[in-house]
Amino acid sequence: MPAKKKLQIHFVQIKILNNSHLELIMNKLLILLIAIVFVACDKENTVTINTNISDPEVPQLLIMNEVEMIFDTISDFNGTPFVLPVGEKPSILKVQFGRLADYIYISPGAEITINKERGSRVFNIENSNDAEQKLLAEFDKQMDIASAKYSLNEIANGSEEDFEHALSLKYEEVNKLLAEHQDASQDLISWLEARIIANKIESKVYYPDYYEYIKKEEPVISADFYKTENDLDLSRKELFYFDDMKSAALSLLGRGVNFEDYEDFTEYYAARYKVIDERVENPEIAEILKFGIINDKINYAGGIQGFEDQINEYLKIAKDPNKKIAIENQVAKWAHLKKGAVAPDFTALTRDGEEVKLSDLKGKHVYIDVWATWCGPCLAEIPSLKSMEEKYHGQNLEFVSVSIDKESDREKWKNFVMEKDLKGIQIMTNEAWQAKMTTDYNISGIPRFIMIDENGALVSADAPRPSNTVSFTKMVDGLLN
Incomplete structure (x- = not known):
């Protein structure tokens, strides 16, 4: 339905002569005047x-x-x-x-x-607005091309000087594009210039991680490397029309908040949430960024558990009703996975085709690893998982690895389990991401670890990874002792 039109009425004092015909004409003119004002204001x-x-x-x-x-x-x-x-x-x-x-x-x-x-x-x-629309479309096209050509996988394996040079090449075409379209809205040009700065800052934030991953050593970074951060004004709310601006801002604010410094994902996201309060003065922008943090925490770090305080605070201060509804829906989606709730039952098959039900394991504490043979981070956890299995061997703790590989890859999964000599209970669903288990546990990313106590109640729908030995040991020892 068309949106309701806003009517602005200008009150004009009109002296009506004592003549019925003239009065009728003036009344019609008054109605016409109001209609003209109505249309003009509506159009504007x-x-x-x-x-x-x-x-x-x-x-x-x-x-x-x-x-x-x-x-x-x-x-x-x-x-x-x-x-x-x-x-x-x-x-x-x-x-x-x-x-x-x-x-x-x-x-x-x-x-x-x-x-x-x-x-x-x-x-x-x-x-x-033809000039502006064409500029906007061409800008996005050129940025996509530049991001593919100068991806971090390609340019983050060199020195700081080499990386800076690659970034200057990356933005040559988009800078040239803006210079050639000075006839367009200066507001739009300013916003697009800020998007370039934001993209550059985000690239710099991730440079050390990519360099270390590729070169297996830490890069040498000068004191001036991050000075570009000062060129980005996080108080300019119009910049947040664009998704890449939100991503860059969250990356910038997250620099210095390292997951390795925290016991688990909940503490990590809580620290990132706190930084927004400390560094973002504009409440509208803070609301947008906090929504991003909460959404990431819920969807990629095990739901609402441990983050209830931040969620409740957000729901109290948020002005955007759509974001409030979205968060409330997310909370409702995770309500059945709170600590102490009955863990949803599921069935999967062993390599020999035998059914294993979660409920069959009641009486034992159960640590579940949801993984797949194609998942690099999942495979990286295997050595730590084996170590924990050895440490707690013979105790009232069952390790269950649930593969969500595609059914067509069942033989590949079987061979992988045998070749890597994987221990514990090894089972596989037959519907991959569409399996009842993945939907019941709101699994949208792997690896995902779940801890269930001997009574079949959830300890954590997003339990510590085995590589996080401190948090993992604290959790398991608390259950066994």
Whole structure:
């Protein structure tokens, strides 16, 4: 449905003569005046979005701007224009369907048409702000090309000087693009310049980790290496129209918060959450970034357990109703996996095709490793897992490794288990990511470790990794003793 129009009425004192005909004319003029003001104000505070969607697989489009808290959906593709209220200044909208997304430059009164043909992997956007829309689209295209050509895997294996030189080459084309389009909105150019700085800062944040991974040694970094950070103003809320800006800001704020310094993921994410309070003064930006931290913690670090204080604080201060609803839905999704809840039962098969049920192991503490043969971080945990199995051999603790390899890779999994002489109970689901076990435990990333006590109750839906020997030993010894 078209958005409700805002009516601004200017009260004008009109002296009506004692003449019914003149009075009728003046009343009509007054009505016409109000109508003109209505249309003018409406036009000035909205954008009109037309859709030309010939792809039957796209039932609706999500339109959003997180900064101004604009969230709406377009599902009527029959040619009726969609009128969206906007602010008084130019800004950016994001149009999205699933993983397909694009940015739209908008200004009050803009006319936009979103085109999407069946099979196309992009939106084709026509905009009355033609110069700005074309610049925005070309910028994203050139950044994608540059990021692929100068990926960290390719450029983070050299010295600091070599890395800096590679970064200067990486942004040559986008800088040239902005220089050639000075006829476009200076606001947009400023935002895109900031995105370049943000991308550069994020690359620098990750450079030491990539270098150490590739070269197996720490890089030599000068005191001035991170000075670029001062060029990024985290108080400029308009920069947060863009997803890459949010990613860069979280990376920048997370620099110096190293997982190795904390006992578990919960403490690590709590420290990152705290940094936002310490370094981000703009409450709107802080809300956007805190949402990102909470969302990552829930989805990639075992749900809400241990993070309840941060979640409750966020729900109290958040102004964006959509983000509050999203977090509340996430909390509800994880409610059945709280500490002390009955662990969801599941069934998987051994190498010999025998069924093993979690409930069959009741009476023993159970440590579950959810993994796959293709998962590098999973394989990296195997030596530590073997060490812990040896340490607690003969005690009331069962180690269960659940593979979520594809059914077509069952033989590959069997051979891997034999070749690596994997101990404990080795079982495999037959539906990979769609297995009941992965959905019941909200598993969206692996490795994932789960601890269940002898009564079948959850100790942790995201237990410490075996390589985190301090936290792992503390947890297991607490159960056994």
